[in-house]
Amino acid sequence: MSDAIELQHVTKDYGDGKGVFDLSFTVKEGEVFGYLGPNGAGKTTTIRQLMGFIRPQSGSCQIFGMDCFRQADQIQRRNGYLAGELTFPEDMTGRQFLKFMADLKGLKKYARMEELMERFELDPRGKIHKMSKGTKQKVGIVNAFMHEPRTIILDEPTSGLDPLMRNRFVKLILEEKKKGTTILLCSHILEEVQKTCDRTAILRAGKLVAVENLSDKRQNLEELFLHFYEEEGEEEK
Amino acid sequence: MISITLLKRDIKTCMKPFLxxxxVICMYTVIIVYMYDPDFAEMLEEYQQKMPEVMAAMGMTGIASSLIEWMQIYLYGFIMMLFPLIFIIVMVQKLVMGYIDSGSMANLLATGNSRRKIICTQALSTVLWMVLLMGAVTVAGIFSGMWLFPGELNVERYLILNISTLFLQIAVAGLSFLCACVCSEARHYYTVGAGLPLLFFLMQMISNMGEKLENLKYFTIYTLLPAGEIAAGKGCMIQNLVLLFLAMVLFGSGIWWFQRRDLGI
Known part of the structure; x- marks a missing residue:
């Protein structure tokens, strides 16, 4: 399998220890890659670089061999994105927003969009700013998956969803995996990471502390993560 | 280069502030035209004598011997400068700054449209809205002139005046646009992108009051619209060219900067 996402020695220093430092990892094509870490570890900074919103100070960041900043438009045509903090235009309904996004993406058919809305029982008629957190999240999920992307970047995709919907989301990820879609998944919900991810990277203070193959592990996940997450706290003591 | 989908969306976004x-401008235009009668002109001249500073600040100086001069004195010193400026500030906020500040620029950029395409579309929208505003105002002005005082309005000079005003407002819009492209937060945009044009506008008002402060006119963009001279039939080609050049530089730098900047979205 070839590499879909490749970071090499990426550094983005925001000062005060914030940012990411000399970060390198690869995600293979068709792989679901978990990306974990405590709050403020640099997960969103990594994602912003993959999305081409910010430029690394040094190092290179590529998706399918294309530079994430300079060739962002080419990459994004075949990439799905779900932001950690969803922001939508105030005046649009769910359907208006999704259609607007579909048109901007150049989609000719809305079939996949409708199918996803049905799957997540999304009622897209109301104004988005009056929707509950979970409903907004569903809009975001439909938006990220509706154009059959080749790579998908997900930042806390199930926050606000009930267990039933979370379950459906896990199924969706597994389906995409079968299709050969490459997925980078940031999540705090360990169960869904274990169910979906082939490998999982753990980030702490902007540095990679471990890349684990979770399917091999029988040990208690929570203990494993706490072990990695807490190291920093111990150092401070 | 341009996204039609986004352009359509921009129409919806800006329709309300535009209308x-x-x-407001329409109402003032009709009222001012309506008030064009010799008795009332005398009254306003009296005001000019009694409180020359206040009237001068609003650009309301001189004696109107024709309808076009009348409109220039009472509309183009204040109304036609301030209200388009308010529109510009709101519009640029909605078309550029709002997307960056709220983070919903991420939605647009995640659709595979390049930054260049997105920002050029927003620049084009901004310019088109200004053209539409000035066009609509011009039509309203000509009609109210023809309706209330048939044959009185020098349409040619009125058109030249409005075209020059359009160039001025596009240059001002360019300034706000550039600020929005550089700023990361709306409050910074309001401080600079709205504050600077407002400061220019105030300097213009103060310099109008004359005497020592008159030199302020060399520091404000509004000096580039010699409305009085246009109404009197004098050319203003150099000012127009300077304004167009300024607009191109300002919009061009905004577009250039936006493509290279980091976006915290």
Missing amino acids: LVFA
Whole structure:
């Protein structure tokens, strides 16, 4: 399998220890890659670089061999994105927003969009700013998956969803995996990471502390993560 | 280069402020034209004598011997400068700054449209809205002139005046646009992108009051619209060219900067 996402020695220093430092990892094509870490570890900074919103100070960041900043438009045509903090235009309904996004993406058919809305029982008629957190999240999920992307970047995709919907989301990820879609998944919900991810990277203070193959592990996940997450706290003591 | 989908969306986004500002300018235009009668002109001249500073600040100086001069004195010193400026500030906020500040620029950029395409579309929208506003105002002005005082309005000079005003407002819009492209937060945009044009506008008002402060006119963009001279039939080609050049530089730098900047979205 070839590499879909490749970071090499990426550094983005925001000062005060914030940012990411000399970060390198690869995600293979068709792989679901978990990306974990405590709050403020640099997960969103990594994602912003993959999305081409910010430029690394040094190092290179590529998706399918294309530079994430300079060739962002080419990459994004075949990439799905779900932001950690969803922001939508105030005046649009769910359907208006999704259609607007579909048109901007150049989609000719809305079939996949409708199918996803049905799957997540999304009622897209109301104004988005009056929707509950979970409903907004569903809009975001439909938006990220509706154009059959080749790579998908997900930042806390199930926050606000009930267990039933979370379950459906896990199924969706597994389906995409079968299709050969490459997925980078940031999540705090360990169960869904274990169910979906082939490998999982753990980030702490902007540095990679471990890349684990979770399917091999029988040990208690929570203990494993706490072990990695807490190291920093111990150092401070 | 341009996204039609986004352009359509921009129409919807800016329609409300446009209609509001247009309605206000229209109302003032009709009222001012309506008030064009010799008795009333005498009264306003009296005001000019009694409180020359206040009237001068609003650009209301001189004696109107024709309808076009009348309109220039009472509309183009204040109304036609301030209300388009308000429209510009609101519009650029909605088309550029709002997307960056709220983070919903991420939605647009995640659709595979390049930054260049997105920002060029927003620049084009900004310019088109200004053209539309000035066009609509011009039509309203000509009609109210023809309706209330048939044959009185020098349409040619009125057109030249409005075209020059359009160039000025596009240059001002360029300034706000550039600020929005550089700023990361709306409050910074309001401080600079709205504050600077407002400061220019105030300097213009103060310099109008004359005497020592008159030199302020060399520091404000509004000096580039010699409305009085246009109404009197003098050319203003150099000012127009300077304004167009300024607009191109300002919009061009905004577009250039936006493509290279980091976006915290």
